[in-house]
Amino acid sequence: MPQDLEITENSEIKPLRTFKMILSYDGTAYHGWQRQNNGITVQEVVEDKLCRLFGNTPIRIQGSSRTDAGVHALGLCASFRAPESPYIPDWKVKKALNRLLPEDIRIRSAEIVPDDFNARFSAKGKSYVYMVNTGDNNPFTNRYCWHMDDMTCLDELAEAIQVFKGKHDFTTFTVEAHKYDDPVREILDTRIVTFGPLVGFYFLGTGFLYKMVRSMAGALMFVGRGRLKAADIKEMLEAKNRLRCKDTAPAQGLFLKRVFYEGDSWENDLPDRPPFWMY
Amino acid sequence: MPQDLEITENSEIKPLRTFKMILSYDGTAYHGWQRQNNGITVQEVVEDKLCRLFGNTPIRIQGSSRTDAGVHALGLCASFRAPESPYIPDWKVKKALNRLLPEDIRIRSAEIVPDDFNARFSAKGKSYVYMVNTGDNNPFTNRYCWHMDDMTCLDELAEAIQVFKGKHDFTTFTVEAHKYDDPVREILDTRIVTFGPLVGFYFLGTGFLYKMVRSMAGALMFVGRGRLKAADIKEMLEAKNRLRCKDTAPAQGLFLKRVFYEGDSWENDLPDRPPFWMY
Numbered sequence: 435m436p437q438d439l440e441i442t443e444n445s446e447i448k449p450l451r452t453f454k455m456i457l458s459y460d461g462t463a464y465h466g467w468q469r470q471n472n473g474i475t476v477q478e479v480v481e482d483k484l485c486r487l488f489g490n491t492p493i494r495i496q497g498s499s500r501t502d503a504g505v506h507a508l509g510l511c512a513s514f515r516a517p518e519s520p521y522i523p524d525w526k527v528k529k530a531l532n533r534l535l536p537e538d539i540r541i542r543s544a545e546i547v548p549d550d551f552n553a554r555f556s557a558k559g560k561s562y563v564y565m566v567n568t569g570d571n572n573p574f575t576n577r578y579c580w581h582m583d584d585m586t587c588l589d590e591l592a593e594a595i596q597v598f599k600g601k602h603d604f605t606t607f608t609v610e611a612h613k614y615d616d617p618v619r620e621i622l623d624t625r626i627v628t629f630g631p632l633v634g635f636y637f638l639g640t641g642f643l644y645k646m647v648r649s650m651a652g653a654l655m656f657v658g659r660g661r662l663k664a665a666d667i668k669e670m671l672e673a674k675n676r677l678r679c680k681d682t683a684p685a686q687g688l689f690l691k692r693v694f695y696e697g698d699s700w701e702n703d704l705p706d707r708p709p710f711w712m713y
Numbered sequence: 714m715p716q717d718l719e720i721t722e723n724s725e726i727k728p729l730r731t732f733k734m735i736l737s738y739d740g741t742a743y744h745g746w747q748r749q750n751n752g753i754t755v756q757e758v759v760e761d762k763l764c765r766l767f768g769n770t771p772i773r774i775q776g777s778s779r780t781d782a783g784v785h786a787l788g789l790c791a792s793f794r795a796p797e798s799p800y801i802p803d804w805k806v807k808k809a810l811n812r813l814l815p816e817d818i819r820i821r822s823a824e825i826v827p828d829d830f831n832a833r834f835s836a837k838g839k840s841y842v843y844m845v846n847t848g849d850n851n852p853f854t855n856r857y858c859w860h861m862d863d864m865t866c867l868d869e870l871a872e873a874i875q876v877f878k879g880k881h882d883f884t885t886f887t888v889e890a891h892k893y894d895d896p897v898r899e900i901l902d903t904r905i906v907t908f909g910p911l912v913g914f915y916f917l918g919t920g921f922l923y924k925m926v927r928s929m930a931g932a933l934m935f936v937g938r939g940r941l942k943a944a945d946i947k948e949m950l951e952a953k954n955r956l957r958c959k960d961t962a963p964a965q966g967l968f969l970k971r972v973f974y975e976g977d978s979w980e981n982d983l984p985d986r987p988p989f990w991m992y
Contacts, residue, residue, distance in 0.1 A: 460852040506853075537855045573739040574785075574857070574990045576816040630992035709991050711853045713909035 448517035453527070454547040455495075455512045460538040462577050462686065467501045467510065476501075476539060480512070483534040487527070489520040498553040498693040499560065502645070504685030506578065508711055509542065511693040513553040551695075559622065559694040561638040561703050563710070564651035565687045566658070569631025578711065579632065580651075580687040585658035588626065588633070594657040594664035595624040595635060597671060598650055605674040607650050608643035609682070617643060617674075622700065629707035633658075636691075636704060645682055652681035727796035732806065733826040734774075734791045739817040741856050741965065745782045746789065752782070755818060759791070762813040766806070768799040777832040777972040778839065781924070783964030785857065787990055788821065790972040792832040830974075838901065838973040840917040840982050842989070843930035844966045845937070848910025857990065858911065859930075859966040864937035867905065867912070873936040873943035874903040874914060876950060877929055884953040886929050887922035888961070896922060896953075901979065908986035912937075915970075915983060924961055931960035 457480070465473030469481070477497060484493045498511040522530045528544040535541070550556075567579035568586075575581070585591075601620045605611040623638040635651055653670060656662040662680075670678045689711060692703055736759070744752030748760070756776060763772045777790040801809045807823040814820070829835075846858035847865075854860070864870075880899045884890040902917040914930055932949060935941040941959075949957045968990060971982055 458852050532850065537850075538852045540850050540852050542849065569992065570821065571811065571816075571819050572991065573737050573817045573819050574988075575992075578853070632992060709853075709988055712851065712988050713848065713911060 450515040450517055451524075451546050452513060452515050452549045452551055453544055454551055454553065455514075455528075455544045456542040457507060457510045457512060458540045458542055459507050459510070460577070461501060461504050461506045463538055465503045466505065467497050467499065467507075473503070476507075477512075479535065479539060480531075483531055484514065484516070486534065487519055487521065487530055488516045491517060496553050498557050499690055501688075501690055502648075502685050505688045505690065506686075506711065507690040509692040510690055511553040511557070511695075513547070513551055515549075553693070556695050557641075557693050558696060558698070559638065559640045559700065560642060561636065561691040561694075562642070562647045563627070563637075563689045563691055563705060563708075564635040564647055564683060565689065565708060566633045566635075566651075566655070567631055568633055568658075575632070575709075577686055578689075578709065580655070580684055582655060582658070585633065585655065587658055587660045588628070590660075590664060591633075591654060591658045592626045594654055594662075594667045595626060597664055597667045598624050598637070602671055603674050604643050604646055604671070606670050606676060606678050607646050607653070609649070609676065610644045611676060614643060619643060619646070623704070625704055627705055627707055627710075629709070632708040634705065634708045634710075638700060638703060648683045648685070648688055649679050651683035651687070653679060655683065656680050729794040729796055730803075730825050731792060731794050731828045731830055732823055733830055733832065734793075734807075734823045735821040736786060736789045736791060737819045737821055738786050738789070739856070740780060740783050740785045742817060743782065745784065746776050746778065746780045746786075755780075755786075756791075758814065758818060759810075762810055763793065763795070765813065766798055766800065766809055767795045770796060775832050777836050778969055780967075780969055781927075781964050784967045784969065785965075785990065786969040788971040789969055790832040790836070790974075792826070792830055794828075832972070835974050836972050837975060837977070838917065838919045838979065839921060840915065840970040840973075841921070841926045842906070842916075842968045842970055842984060842987075843914040843926055843962060844968065844987060845912045845914075845930075845934070846910055847912055847937075854911070854988075856965055857968075857988065859934070859963055861934060861938070864912065864934065866937050866939045867907070869939075869943060870912075870933060870937045871905045873933055873941075873946045874905060876943055876946045877903050877916070881950055882953050883922050883925055883950070885949050885955060885957050886925050886932070888928070888955065889923045890955060893922060898922060898925070902983075904983055906984055906986055906989075908988070911987040913984065913987045913989070917979060917982060927962045927964070927967055928958050930962035930966065932958060934962065935959050 469478045495512045495514040565579040567575040621639040625636040627634040748757045774791045774793040844858040846854040900918040904915040906913040
């Protein structure tokens with residue numbers, strides 16, 4: 435039997451098609467994106483609902499990124515292959531899936547794409563924002579920000595975040611450098627976005643190492659608090675040594691903002707101000 | 714033994730003082746403010762921690778308002794009487810309590826006030842905001858907004874909300890009119906505040922009946938969706954009949970914003986835009 439065909443109950447052969455979905459989720463309740471044995475994950479919740487929607491066909495989805503436990507996504511991309519659903523037409527997949535999913539996972543779009551599309555391997559770039567609340571501790575920001583009320587050196591911070599721009603060996607800023615053949619990545623843009631007491635660190639790059647954004651955010655916090663200068667960040671980066679990284683920022687402040695594919699423009703991705711995730 | 718004194722272990726008599734606290738909480742996880750037998754409430758969580766902080770003295774707090782299950786507070790006021798803590802000085806009560814409390818309940822201030830202060834009976838007015846998300850369903854707004862993507866008649870809405878201003882019998886807009894000797898309340902100000910797809914209904918009044926804001930918000934939604942006009946709201950109000958109320962808006966969109974006491978000014982209370990609860 436060819437891999438791309440499946441035999442239904444009445445032996446009717448239905449071709450498989452490739453879907454591309456964009457998802458938003460509040461990661462607070464999940465052990466990250468990727469299916470695992472010791473906790474509920476976003477991937478498994480979505481796969482279970484897709485299976486139901488497509489007439490109990492087991493469906494495995496490929497995510498663009500493996501977000502960690504507690505990390506949020508505004509626009510994670512996922513691809514999967516499925517036959518026609520016995521219940522709903524293709525154009526209703528988004529709506530039907532949103533009815534089945536819990537409120538903390540939302541499908542923003544779902545469309546049929548050429549069969550060579552793969553959410554992970556076709557990705558050309560990604561953007562992330564790491565959020566900090568520099569004001570009073572607030573029950574409504576604790577899910578979405580790291581609280582750090584002594585962060586006052588915003589000018590130095592704006593200089594320090596520029597250090598990461600360009601092509602660098604990011605060994606200092608990952609926890610698993612030994613797992614990569616090549617720990618060099620390219621950061622295309624970095625910015626500081628603020629709104630009232632909320633401060634966001636924006637990163638746009640062609641790829642990121644494991645825990646790289648949270649490691650960069652952890653180091654930047656020392657700059658914001660006046661304990662390090664931009665020059666120290668440069669020195670840490672050049673050391674290519676994980677032991678030089680000061681801290682890994684906690685998961686709840688991290689948002690995977692967008693994943694870019696062939697033909698997508700980098701322009702206009704920068705959020706104008708927090709809390710950008712709400713609108 | 715006089716009521717205002719208590720005997721400690723070594724029979725030393727410590728006088729009771731009156732504290733005034735301002736609290737913010739995300740109401741999602743709680744069965745409202747008031748202590749009850751069948752669910753966890755904000756009042757009981759705070760009382761338990763206060764008891765611990767003041768050397769196992771049982772402390773009963775008086776809240777300014779009894780918010781319902783799932784309703785949020787930005788500035789609920791609570792008063793209580795307590796002796797000096799064996800562990801901490803008075804000026805550390807806020808900080809010590811925040812260390813003991815879960816992250817979804819935060820103490821914004823705690824101070825000693827004259828003994829005749831009572832958070833409920835001394836209140837001169839309150840403000841509320843009811844939030845609606847008129848854009849895409851979003852995992853980050855579902856906890857704090859009613860989602861209603863066909864709300865397009867904002868001009869009519871701005872006219873309709875004015876109908877509530879002034880002194881009226883609000884029998885149509887409460888579920889327990891029979892429990893009140895006098896169902897007349899005075900609304901001092903109403904506004905529509907918007908930011909992107911987020912729309913807030915602001916109400917400032919000297920007092921509110923049970924479920925009054927959610928009943929007014931429920932009726933206003935019909936206006937926003939083009940199904941009722943401002944004149945219909947006026948007619949509903951004048952009917953003084955609960956059966957005329959169309960809908961009660963769900964709890965998660967409601968925020969108790971502020972409680973006013975002698976000497977507090979109504980000015981500058983209006984939030985300039987949502988999501989005002991984050992900053």
